[in-house]
Amino acid sequence: xxxxxxxxxxxxxxxxxxxxxxxxxxxxxxxxxxxxxxxxxxxxxxxxxxxxxxxxxxxxxxxxxxxxxxxxxxxxxxxxxxxxxxxxxxxxxxxxxxxxxxxxxxxxxxxxxxxxxxxxxxxxxxxxxxxxxxxxxxxxxxxxxxxxxxxxxxxxxxxxxxxxxxxxxxxxxxxxxxxxxxxxxxxxxxxxxxxxxxxxxxxxxxxxxxxxxxxxxxxxxxxxxxxxxxxxxxx
Amino acid sequence: xxxxxxxxxxxxxxxxxxxxxxxxxxxxxxxxxxxxxxxxxxxxxxxxxxxxxxxxxxxxxxxxxxxxxxxxxxxxxxxxxxxxxxxxxxxxxxxxxxxxxxxxxxxxxxxxxxxxxxxxxxxxxxxxxxxxxxxxxxxxxxxxxxxxxxxxxxxxxxxxxxxxxxxxxxxxxxxxxxxxxxxxxxxxxxxxxxxxxxxxxxxxxxxxxxxxxxxxxxxxxxxxxxxxxxxxxxx
Amino acid sequence: xxxxxxxxxxxxxxxxxxxxxxxxxxxxxxxxxxxxxxxxxxxxxxxxxxxxxxxxxxxxxxxxxxxxxxxxxxxxxxxxxxxxxxxxxxxxxxxxxxxxxxxxxxxxxxxxxxxxxxxxxxxxxxxxxxxxxxxxxxxxxxxxxxxxxxxxxxxxxxxxxxxxxxxxxxxxxxxxxxxxxxxxxxxxxxxxxxxxxxxxxxxxxxxxxxxxxxxxxxxxxxxxxxxxxxxxxxx
Amino acid sequence: xxxxxxxxxxxxxxxxxxxxxxxxxxxxxxxxxxxxxxxxxxxxxxxxxxxxxxxxxxxxxxxxxxxxxxxxxxxxxxxxxxxxxxxxxxxxxxxxxxxxxxxxxxxxxxxxxxxxxxxxxxxxxxxxxxxxxxxxxxxxxxxxxxxxxxxxxxxxxxxxxxxxxxxxxxxxxxxxxxxxxxxxxxxxxxxxxxxxxxxxxxxxxxxxxxxxxxxxxxxxxxxxxxxxxxxxxxx
Numbered sequence: 014x015x016x017x018x019x020x021x022x023x024x025x026x027x028x029x030x031x032x033x034x035x036x037x038x039x040x041x042x043x044x045x046x047x048x049x050x051x052x053x054x055x056x057x058x059x060x061x062x063x064x065x066x067x068x069x070x071x072x073x074x075x076x077x078x079x080x081x082x083x084x085x086x087x088x089x090x091x092x093x094x095x096x097x098x099x100x101x102x103x104x105x106x107x108x109x110x111x112x113x114x115x116x117x118x119x120x121x122x123x124x125x126x127x128x129x130x131x132x133x134x135x136x137x138x139x140x141x142x143x144x145x146x147x148x149x150x151x152x153x154x155x156x157x158x159x160x161x162x163x164x165x166x167x168x169x170x171x172x173x174x175x176x177x178x179x180x181x182x183x184x185x186x187x188x189x190x191x192x193x194x195x196x197x198x199x200x201x202x203x204x205x206x207x208x209x210x211x212x213x214x215x216x217x218x219x220x221x222x223x224x225x226x227x228x229x230x231x232x233x234x235x236x237x238x239x240x241x242x243x244x245x246x247x248x
Numbered sequence: 249x250x251x252x253x254x255x256x257x258x259x260x261x262x263x264x265x266x267x268x269x270x271x272x273x274x275x276x277x278x279x280x281x282x283x284x285x286x287x288x289x290x291x292x293x294x295x296x297x298x299x300x301x302x303x304x305x306x307x308x309x310x311x312x313x314x315x316x317x318x319x320x321x322x323x324x325x326x327x328x329x330x331x332x333x334x335x336x337x338x339x340x341x342x343x344x345x346x347x348x349x350x351x352x353x354x355x356x357x358x359x360x361x362x363x364x365x366x367x368x369x370x371x372x373x374x375x376x377x378x379x380x381x382x383x384x385x386x387x388x389x390x391x392x393x394x395x396x397x398x399x400x401x402x403x404x405x406x407x408x409x410x411x412x413x414x415x416x417x418x419x420x421x422x423x424x425x426x427x428x429x430x431x432x433x434x435x436x437x438x439x440x441x442x443x444x445x446x447x448x449x450x451x452x453x454x455x456x457x458x459x460x461x462x463x464x465x466x467x468x469x470x471x472x473x474x475x476x477x478x479x480x481x482x483x
Numbered sequence: 484x485x486x487x488x489x490x491x492x493x494x495x496x497x498x499x500x501x502x503x504x505x506x507x508x509x510x511x512x513x514x515x516x517x518x519x520x521x522x523x524x525x526x527x528x529x530x531x532x533x534x535x536x537x538x539x540x541x542x543x544x545x546x547x548x549x550x551x552x553x554x555x556x557x558x559x560x561x562x563x564x565x566x567x568x569x570x571x572x573x574x575x576x577x578x579x580x581x582x583x584x585x586x587x588x589x590x591x592x593x594x595x596x597x598x599x600x601x602x603x604x605x606x607x608x609x610x611x612x613x614x615x616x617x618x619x620x621x622x623x624x625x626x627x628x629x630x631x632x633x634x635x636x637x638x639x640x641x642x643x644x645x646x647x648x649x650x651x652x653x654x655x656x657x658x659x660x661x662x663x664x665x666x667x668x669x670x671x672x673x674x675x676x677x678x679x680x681x682x683x684x685x686x687x688x689x690x691x692x693x694x695x696x697x698x699x700x701x702x703x704x705x706x707x708x709x710x711x712x713x714x715x716x717x718x
Numbered sequence: 719x720x721x722x723x724x725x726x727x728x729x730x731x732x733x734x735x736x737x738x739x740x741x742x743x744x745x746x747x748x749x750x751x752x753x754x755x756x757x758x759x760x761x762x763x764x765x766x767x768x769x770x771x772x773x774x775x776x777x778x779x780x781x782x783x784x785x786x787x788x789x790x791x792x793x794x795x796x797x798x799x800x801x802x803x804x805x806x807x808x809x810x811x812x813x814x815x816x817x818x819x820x821x822x823x824x825x826x827x828x829x830x831x832x833x834x835x836x837x838x839x840x841x842x843x844x845x846x847x848x849x850x851x852x853x854x855x856x857x858x859x860x861x862x863x864x865x866x867x868x869x870x871x872x873x874x875x876x877x878x879x880x881x882x883x884x885x886x887x888x889x890x891x892x893x894x895x896x897x898x899x900x901x902x903x904x905x906x907x908x909x910x911x912x913x914x915x916x917x918x919x920x921x922x923x924x925x926x927x928x929x930x931x932x933x934x935x936x937x938x939x940x941x942x943x944x945x946x947x948x949x950x951x952x953x
Contacts, residue, residue, distance in 0.1 A: 025402065027401045027402035029511075030388075033388050033389065033390060033511055033512075035508060038505060038509075040861065042860075042862055043504055044863055052355060081777050090277065106714075116386075117385045118353075119385040120384070124361075125358075127361045127364065127365045130366050131365050131377065135335075144364065145362035145363045145366040146362055147318060147320060148354070149350075149354045149355050150354040151351075154268065154745055156861035157747055166260075167260065167262035170260045170262060239716075273737060276626075276734075365518055390512075391511075391627070392512055454514055495870045495875045497871045497872035498870045500860070503865070522828075546790045549852060585820075585856045585857070589827050590852050593852045593853045594850065594852040596832045597850035600835040602850075603857075614836070615786060615836035617790060618824070620822075622820070623738050623740075630738070636732045637733065696757075696889075698917050704814075
């Protein structure tokens, strides 16, 4: 609020509508994880001519926005990002916003969103942002440490599978195939087939590709230096 | 996703974590209302030297961001804004995002957030945005038309009360009183007292102040022209 | 509790587990409806040799149990029952148990359950109850009066369809067909076909069958006489 | 349902009301605990002249009803009861009723309720049940084993505190004091004071009182013998 000082509210006949707000606290002793995800980013990446299969500027902008979220919310202990999504892990015992699910979820996605636009020009100095994109967010609770690790593994496996497919697809397209032909060529291929295709046809050893593309980005809080300073680790 | 075509996911041992996402559909036949609200906007308005008690540029930027939300989501029929908050009313029968509460709430606040930063320079051409602000959002369901009208009245009464207080407060400050003295002067005053203070001390007739300040802003969809074009009505 | 007077609780290191109870208030201004439903009542009706297709003693016992629920909870304005299910409609503005969903739902099904066993001997004086049956319950919110009427119509259409099918099925079985043969005979038949079958083969005019079987039972509160006395209307 | 075979439902204009049922699955990998609790059992125990401070017949009837619940629901691994309440712990990974919270909670309280009345005459052979009582139920999720243990400790501490108070209170009443006088005598007393009062005034060594009264009852499933047979351990 822009009010300098909190004043006592006059009660009106309309105040009863406040009672329609249903409480939504997170179950205690669970890891709250907020995942944000780009809406219609296929169109967004096309409009802004993102490099294929990965645009390092776009990935770094995502990480800058995620870092801004962690700067705002000290109870986020770790973030993991890939492609147009980022997951934020809150402390199991966080009391932030009284663990209200809608608050945690909305503040994360809002801070991420404003930061994405705010930092755009730093990562795309020569490219004007054409329109403001949107992200969605959801909050999921993970009861055990194993569940949390498996969640992060789930997102990293997703990164790996999509990245391998995308490398093959765009290399085929760049070699002259149409989108449909490339898609047909990859239909039914397994991981080994794609490795082989990249190596035999394009001389690419998948395991030598940048970790940033194959594994995504983890952001952790560097407690040694300060609670507000973050060490970024691209794995 | 930046994937050009949806591929069949390989199933992994980690997929089970998806089952921790609990469905959160809105109850049918209720008006879903998403309200966004600025976080720490007292500090934000101070940092950016917002004019007191109202900064028309800031209010118009809020409305530009809200319009962007209505452009994105056709099922929003009406928006009401004042100060650093905006409420978005979805059609009672909206099927947008399968009525998933977290989707509706997060996409609204995210589109609002990116648009706020994106349009900043249009409304503050001479003032650099110092840092990306954040908004929170919540979704509330209103079963009857009367409940919805009362909700909007509730927000508008809030606008009126805060605006009258703010006008008095800042006029007192601008006349030389400290913040504390102004606050003391207004303690316990009723609406009539504030009207009198404005008139006798500053020659201001409250009812002649801009409707934009006293009543807030309503955005409605102009069905006559196009479903995508919005008529903005500042009351 | 059996404690005569509430004493101040000593606080222990375990009290924190209370915080895992998540609030579950009903949205205001909606009709809370609790429906109870017999578990495994096909087996229960077979074990107790219920008359087919309808056992009036069993139906009346259901209504006695439902009446006991309405005697306990004054905010229930209407109940509708058929077969092994009963629906209880609370006042839209009920404050009973602070509108806590789990309380409303559990007290209804519990009072229904104890009353079912308690009143058994009155309706089955010559038949010992072989084992205690179970019912489940759920609470559903209906925002508008039309939704509530449609809910009741939905249950009554269900009554009608099941009753017509059951009459045909059991008349065929009683005429010598096996269960499978009767089922085959009815496969794909429409309402008109079943009417015709009952009339031509068994001389039964469906519309002359007891309203209790065709339409179910409505229980309303007789405000004229007393808030605790109920008028039972079998339609 | 009493329908012998499931038939294809005819669709009606009212079927849409089914969509108002909101899913309520338990979060995976948490211990679902259902606690049932007697409603107005002070009145119930007075009406039926329960012995004070503990009526062993009433406690054993509670345990018989709880055992009936465990016989019905194989995924309950443990139950703990004291006074007029019982807690049922489901397996962390139970799939019973698809983990639907309202189903688990309602079937437990219903089976408990019917069994309580059904078994009444066995434990009170000379005392007619005067009216059918009601219980409420709630389902709470506990993420970790420690949380579950602490939950059970919480209920057992509650048992201990109430039991010690009740012993003192009723001994004082039986010695001639009024209810109000007994209450006054105990006001502000700590555990040690009550121990001393019992010993010095009534010659009772609290630690020699029956474990059933001091610690409550645990029911565990005896896997050695059969999944349906339960070993009852009164601690």
